[in-house]
Amino acid sequence: MRDSMSNDKRRSLITYNHITYFLYVISYFTAGLLWIVPIVMNYAKRHDASGSWLATHFDWQIKTFWYSIVWFVIGIILITFALGGFGVSVLADSGNIAIGSILLAGLGLLIMTFTFIWHLYRIIRGWIALTDGRPVP
Template identity: 85%
Template sequence: MINDNISGNMSDSKRRSLTTYNHITYLLYVISYFTAGLLWVVPIIMNYAKRHDADGSWLATHFDWQIKTFWYSIVWFIIGILIITFALGGFGVSMLADSSNIAIGSFLLVSVGFIIMGLTFIWHLYRIIRGWIALTDGRPVP
């Protein structure tokens, strides 16, 4: 017997349920911006919990899209934080060594870290909006 999910013939009620579920996870990602990221973990857990229910359907792309968005955002955000941390250490050294060259380099490095974090924020928001629009239109995301 062929699994309904694999054949793409998911029952209408299950499809509606998973679509609503995805709407909720997209909404939680947006709300997480207003909670200093505290809610960021909730939708990723939700995605992992239900992703296999959508296997073989266009809804599976939304689960994967959100999971990839989360992990890539985490990686780039951490890279930005590490660069800033390293640069602030260099700034401290420049104060002790009384070196304006190190201070300028540290300031530029801090700027690079903040740019990475800012671009990550914009990219994350773009992916959530793009995915949510596709879900609303009833189509998969790439």
């Protein structure tokens, strides 16, 4: 990848990326309230990094955000359906529906847990690569 940007601009974008990675990590301690801030920041400066190794970090964070949202929502939907099925099983006095609902809720929780770990892994891996001055795959 050809990199023809000035050193000042490169340093500025590196600092900017450090801030966005930091905000992603901090968002875990704010119940996700800060999660939207770094994605907006990434979209705002993404074009400034095009053609450089820093562009991979913007893309990495954007993809991490959207894939995490999609999988987390899938987990929430599964848990919601499971809780509805569990309510029906109580009203219908059906043990089979209750077991299926518990398994479905477990699957939803497993997906959400995996998504949480995957998201954290991607943020840490990207931040380490940025610190080392390397692009991310």
